[in-house]
Amino acid sequence: MALNKGMIVDEALKLLNESGIDRVSLRELAKRLGVKAPTLYWHVKNKAALINEMAERILQSEFHDLQARGSDEAWQTWLMDVFNRLRRAMRAYTDGGRVVAGAHLSLSMSDVMETAIRSLLTAGVSLRESRLIALTAQHFTFGFVIEEQTPPDAEMSEDFDMEQFAKDHPTMMAGIEEYFNAGHTADDLFNDGLKLIIKTQ
Template sequence: MKNNLEINDKQNKIIEAALELLNEKGYNELSLRDIAKKLDVKAPAIYWHFKNKAMLLDYMAEYILQKELGDFEPRKDEQTWQDWLTYNINLFRKAMLSYRDGGRVVAGAHLFPAVTLAKFMEYSLVSLCSSGMDIKTATSVMITSIRYTFGYVIEEQSDKYSDKAPEDNILNTGNFPNLMEVMRIGDTEDTAFKLGLELIIVGGSEVMSKKASIETK
């Protein structure tokens, strides 16, 4: 694990074991007792390194984000804020999708020890403000983008691992023609996510343009 935290080898092994179990069991079934069993140690050995499950989840979130965002940087002068945000938000989503229920783990994390999440937020503000966007608009675009990604990934992963209701019985009643049309279009998750993100970015660009127009009058 490449990280911004001081993690010893035993802590790293616990985090990796926890992530393996997360993939096997999911968020709701993850327990410190099972992690200890997987490592062939007693439960108190886990508590020596992580005082509770919540703390371990924070470190798991940092591990997940580091996989894709470990070396990311603020926007370069030649790069538009739109391109920077699109690229890095997609990395953000990719990181969470790399583990079962990764969206729930990262969305519930604290900014410390999940410092990469804090870094992502800071770099987003730097990248947007350096393009001429005011801090209030930049904050709104950043928060909306991140929360949209959290919600999308959590829903995406929930659908993947849950037992769905028989949709055909509901939709084929003829009472939901627009939903049926959406089903027929059948966009991939990647396409649908990118379209939603584009709407946020276009909105941010529009707000930025309107403020610039007002200032020049």
């Protein structure tokens, strides 16, 4: 079977899940696909282009059917759902947050943002505020997922003096304990942060 872009992206996503974004390279993909590296350049000219194609595939899993906000739906509720879908799409892959955040020319991400801004505009939010709310929520979601998918270094954690840290940062620790001791989860933390941006009650 002749090699095509879809096959390359499929293999890249498999490699991503196995080894993380730092191990994804055209050279490694060529090896796995049993071809010479220059053969891939007919379909994907460099790693940046590959990342973009991978991001498109990741995003399409959640946004292939994205509809604008319905006239009877609160824009805050609709937008909360959009960014929960974005988080879910990125979390479905190892380093998915880094892939999507690093795909600066993603048409799928641009379509999501266009639909988001238009949906706020039709709800009576100004163009400036619509863009700022959507952009800030996007950046928050990227950062939240990237942090979720970047565990602490095991060696550094072994040497970390948690007891001294808690003594030096009592207010910070009190806030963390108050939140999670009440039964909140990482999902709650994401949505509570998002609500501050989207201004929902």
